Amino acid sequence: MTTPLNDFLSFSLEHYTNWHEISGNIGTSIRYNSDVPGVLTFMPNNTPSAHTKQIILSCGVHGNETAPIEICNALIKQIYNQEIDCKHKVMFIFGNLPAMKIAKRFVDENLNRLFDPNAENSCSHQQIDEAYSIEKVRAEELMQQVACFFTDAEGDRIHYDLHTAIRPSKNEKFAVYPYLHGKTYCKEQLQFMSDCGVNTILLSQSPTTTFSYFSSRKYGAHSFTVELGKVYPFGKNDMSKFTDMNLMLKQLIGMYEFSTSCFEDCPLEVFTVNQVINKTKDDFTLHFDDDLANFSSFQRGQLLASEQGKEFRAEYEDEAIVFPNANVALGQRALLTVVPYAL
Numbered sequence: 001m002t003t004p005l006n007d008f009l010s011f012s013l014e015h016y017t018n019w020h021e022i023s024g025n026i027g028t029s030i031r032y033n034s035d036v037p038g039v040l041t042f043m044p045n046n047t048p049s050a051h052t053k054q055i056i057l058s059c060g061v062h063g064n065e066t067a068p069i070e071i072c073n074a075l076i077k078q079i080y081n082q083e084i085d086c087k088h089k090v091m092f093i094f095g096n097l098p099a100m101k102i103a104k105r106f107v108d109e110n111l112n113r114l115f116d117p118n119a120e121n122s123c124s125h126q127q128i129d130e131a132y133s134i135e136k137v138r139a140e141e142l143m144q145q146v147a148c149f150f151t152d153a154e155g156d157r158i159h160y161d162l163h164t165a166i167r168p169s170k171n172e173k174f175a176v177y178p179y180l181h182g183k184t185y186c187k188e189q190l191q192f193m194s195d196c197g198v199n200t201i202l203l204s205q206s207p208t209t210t211f212s213y214f215s216s217r218k219y220g221a222h223s224f225t226v227e228l229g230k231v232y233p234f235g236k237n238d239m240s241k242f243t244d245m246n247l248m249l250k251q252l253i254g255m256y257e258f259s260t261s262c263f264e265d266c267p268l269e270v271f272t273v274n275q276v277i278n279k280t281k282d283d284f285t286l287h288f289d290d291d292l293a294n295f296s297s298f299q300r301g302q303l304l305a306s307e308q309g310k311e312f313r314a315e316y317e318d319e320a321i322v323f324p325n326a327n328v329a330l331g332q333r334a335l336l337t338v339v340p341y342a343l
């Protein structure tokens, strides 16, 4: 059998219904372990300290968002083949394997709405209710895995949840900074994002149940939902668009310290969320083209969406739309609007 770590993605897709624990060593300095499908941890033998980080890279939380999945799969292979000397504890997560298998965003429901930082969960194999949807079962499993991973008291905790967007974007790569409940935004993290080619930052202003908000809120991780461009099928991504991202992730994993651009020199555009528009009626309609790019802006007063008894209009000049999707379930978010913000 070929070793699963040379193509952990294919291995995970093939074996997720009958998973057996995988573990082993790379040289003398790194252990790896996987006890649930599509989740793999590398643990260097160094002692955790202020210099070592605890890094989670997740991808495929939406099954059809393939570019980040290919990036993570390649990083795993490079660590396994000692092309990257893994200095920190790193966990890779392929989020929704059954959805990847059918090239869909999800099977039963949106996995990235099921991570509740206030729910009881811990690092133990609790029984998960079998009546749950495929995604609910997976969310429970992933929350347990994260609880088991973020155990070192020292060193920064980092979680980048990597996605691609359904529609094109005027700002191709962007990151959502989860709501920090008044804590200060971390400039080093924004510098890192900028050097990855992610120059648009969206500051969330409310608690939510996304994976990145979960790890930020519950474990104090530096977390982001990172959108890397438009969705394409496996093998159809132009990987040259991710060169900077790849390089920065390799440095993050393989070095104790590395330099980033100075904050003042980063070409960052920062937005803050103004309206979170939920669909509450079946007749919810968006009043712009289906393929209008993310971050397209509107004039104050322009109609953005409507449903029975309600109209949603731009409240500011140049208010822009992000993540519009009229096809969500009732009660879920159908549109965000954002306005420029000075950090």
Ligand SMILES: [Zn+2]
Binding pocket: 061, 062, 065, 163, 164, 165
């Ligand atoms: Zn996504």
